[in-house]
Amino acid sequence: MTTFSYTSVPLKSPATEIRLLELYPSDSDSDDHFEAPLRCRLFTTPIITTNPATHPIVTEFKALSYVWGDDTATHSIAVSYDPPFAEPNAPNIPRKPSKIAITTSLDAALRHIRHPVKSVTLWIDQISINQTDFTEKGHQVQLMGKIYASATQVLVWIGPAADGSDDVMNAMRVSGQWARDAGLESYYARERFHLLQPIISNVHPDDPTTILQSLKHWFERTWFTRLWVVQEFCLCPDTVFVCGDRIVAVELVMLAVQLLQFCIGNLKAGELMSIPDWRTRVNEVADEPTAALFSCRQRRRKFDRGEPQAEGDTLFVLLRKLYVARDTGAKQHRDRVYGLLGLAVDTDLLGVKPDYMTTETGVILTGVARAIVSTGRVDLLCFTQGPKRILNYRSDGTVAENSERLPTWVPDWRPGLRESYYKIHENTDSHVFNACGGDSQVEVATDGKMSSELVLGLGGYTIDTIEEVAPDAWTDMDWDHKRYLAYFGQMEQLWLRAKDKTYPIYGDNTAQRKEESLWRVPIGDRYWSKLLGELGRAGTVPDVAVYHRQCWDNVLHFAELDKLPLDEMNKRHAESGWEERYANGQCGQEYREGMRRMVGMRPFLTERGYLGMGPADAREGDVVVVFCGGRIPFVLRHATGEEVAAANGGTQRDVGGEGRLFSFVGEAFCDGVMDGEVVTEVEKKRNFFLV
Structure with a gap:
């Protein structure tokens, strides 16, 4: 044949x-x-x-x-x-x-x-x-x-029957249909969602030990890690999961998974969680991979139906959903973008088209980044994180790393990017920062001398130059009192130096606000409570200074115990009343959770006395800036001769004027400029050209 x-x-x-x-x-x-x-x-x-x-x-x-x-x-x-x-x-x-x-x-x-x-x-x-x-x-x-x-129908094939998958598919169909018959879908609206928890608070799996193990295997199937499935999964009204000879509508699976998550929430509060094996199984299933998929599908289906205020997901939002803190594979790196174009609602506006003739992936990623920024999303820069890697996969599944250089301002959209410290849910949360103030819009700057496609010009404001950075970045936020002792110590040393500076960075309120910066900066001036939810600015919660003190005292408590013999340590700990304070949430647990938001960042002090958190590789001499249309500041560095040459066809000369070319370093929090204060200083406005 x-x-x-x-x-x-x-x-x-x-x-x-x-x-x-x-x-x-x-x-x-x-x-x-x-x-x-x-x-x-x-x-x-x-x-x-x-x-x-x-x-x-x-x-x-x-x-x-x-x-x-x-x-x-x-x-x-x-x-x-x-x-x-x-x-x-x-x-x-x-x-x-x-x-x-x-x-x-x-x-x-x-x-x-x-x-x-x-x-x-x-x-x-x-x-x-x-x-x-x-x-x-x-x-x-x-x-x-x-x-x-x-x-007419999309068949989501996730593989042959194995590891109890028939039981999982049957359970998904039955529990999903129960949820649909109970009318639970009508509660998936902002105004009614809070009524859902009481309705299903008593739902538990019939045979949790067996079903959890089978679910774990089901969620681990390769289909859930593939990039192209996202648009394949979201666009057809009639989409079904096919596993072996079992078929279940995806909406029933969505309802079943959401029921499962409510059940897990109930189980975590119960006595079963004291059993190590049970706790492990519950946590494995709780971290299931379908949340982003169902979110994309629901938003696109509402958009296609023309429902009120249904905006769908832009390409930037899809990239953020799928590559931040997640691992979504693609055999060719450019497919990390191309695999989402059919689902993004702004594809035509961006003008991005699949191009398999261009061999340079860096050129493709740069064009996409420029298009997204030009539509007003300067926050794309939050995901420009190093070290960058352009990865493709060989036919045998091994990784082939590309040696192409990306401009410093272009994200590589590799799997597992860190979430921005300023993460909000745009559809439900209000913004708490507006560093550029008012209704400022992104200004893409042009210059006849800056014709390179590798250069991005943005209008913005200079805040200040970094004078000192902490010795260590906050790269590990798991509990270790020695580590937290070092973190608090770094912040306190910079804070004391900031108080010695006389420039009125907070205006007439400088003295008081400098005192507050000690507890505002480590949590990015945002406070989250398990009881009250995200409250926005930490300064709106009077007790955050108390919670900071409790967290610091807790660190000192364990540091003191370290100095004692074992018997004396146990006695002193028992006498301290620590167990009761911890049970009452008085050991700074929630403040420490707020510090987790700043993972991967490094404390800094500027020449005028601003205290903040910047990228892990920030250093003295870097410049803190706010771009027009930006909610948060960023850190830039004067470009090196090599970077200038790469942007200017081999010429190591800043053709746009002395000091106008910068490399991008990363996002920042800078206390005292998060509400547009710097915008009033008109003389600080300029164009920054990123290479």
Whole structure:
């Protein structure tokens, strides 16, 4: 049998047509439906038409969402044109059967999806797109949002039955249907969500030990870590999970998972959590991977239905959801962007199109970053974190690191980026910082001498120059009294030096506010309470200074115990009343949780006396700035000759004027400038060019 050639089923217009696969049924007379050879035919159909009224798209198809797995194609599917499946009058169709090589993962999926007596029409990226034709691939990737939105159903194939998955799928269907019948979906609105907890507070799994272990295996399936599944999962109204021969609608799974999370909350408060094995299992399942997927789907479905105030997710929001504190894989680094274009509601506005002909991934990422900043999202810079790595994957699954240099201001969108210390839920939370004040908008600066696409010009204000940084960055915020003793000590030393400076950085209130900076800065001036929720600015909670003192006293308590013999240490600890204070939340636990927000940052002091937290690699001489339209400050560094040369085609000269070129260092908190104070000093406004 010859190898299939895509020239036999060409796409006349790759920008408007797609190939579909008609998967033939297994021989109904066969005793083994599953093992029968795979057979199909390929044909083309329009997916975009200029006149839907006169030329409607009538071909119905299902789209498959799955994991390719190893790229090695060890299986095959026969493409047949012989009777009874032949099309005698069709032009340019070969008369001899041929075969398409497919991966093991796709082979298993097709054997489970295949119907015993009826054909199934499918769109499958591995077969429907000529993967070796980069021009066609670019057009088809651009169409993927349309493809999945047009499918009559999306089949999310997560693999064969294994590790109790049949029980999990059954439990998902039953509990999800119970939640739907109980009307729980009507509570997923801001004004009614608080009523949901009392309704299901007494729901518990029937057989928690068994179901938790099976759920753990289910959530660990590779499909949940794949990038392309996000848009595949979100765009079709009828989307189902397929595992083995079990099928469950994704909405039922969503409801079941949310019930599970409520149950886990109840279980964590119960006696079972004192059993180590049980506690481990509960925590493993609590960290399940579907939250971001369901969030993206719900927001997109509401947007497509035209519901009031349903804005959908922009590309920047999707990048943040999927690459910050998460690991979402993609075999080619550029696909970290391309895999989301069909889902992002601002793709046309950004003007980003898939390009598989350009070999430089850095050029692609830079163009995307510039487009996002130009639409007003200067907070994209919060995720420009080092050390940057452009990662691609070889066919054997190993990592191939790219040596391309990214401009200092461009995020690499690698998995596991740190969340910004100024994380808020934009759909529900109000902003608490506005460092550029008022309704300031991002100003993208241009200069005829700054023509390089690697340079980003932004209007903004200089706050001050960093005079001193703490010896250590706060890279580990797990409890260790010795570590926290060092952290508090670093902050106190800088605070004492700040008090010696006479510049009135807080105006008439400088003396009092300098005192307060000691407890404001370590938590980024935001305080969170388990009882009251996020309260915004720490200064609005009178007792935060007390909580800071309690946290400091707790650290000193354990430091003192360290100096004692074991018997004396235990006696002194028992006599201190620590257990009671801890049970009452009087050991600064919540203040310490607030400090966790600043993980990866380093305390600094500026020349005028501002106290703040900056990037881990901040150093003396760096400049703290606020960009127009920015909520928080950032730290810049005067560009080196090498960086200038990279931006200016080899010329190590600041062609824009002395001191105008900077490298980007990272985000910052700077006490006393978070409410637009610096904007009043008009003389500080200038253009910054980042290389």
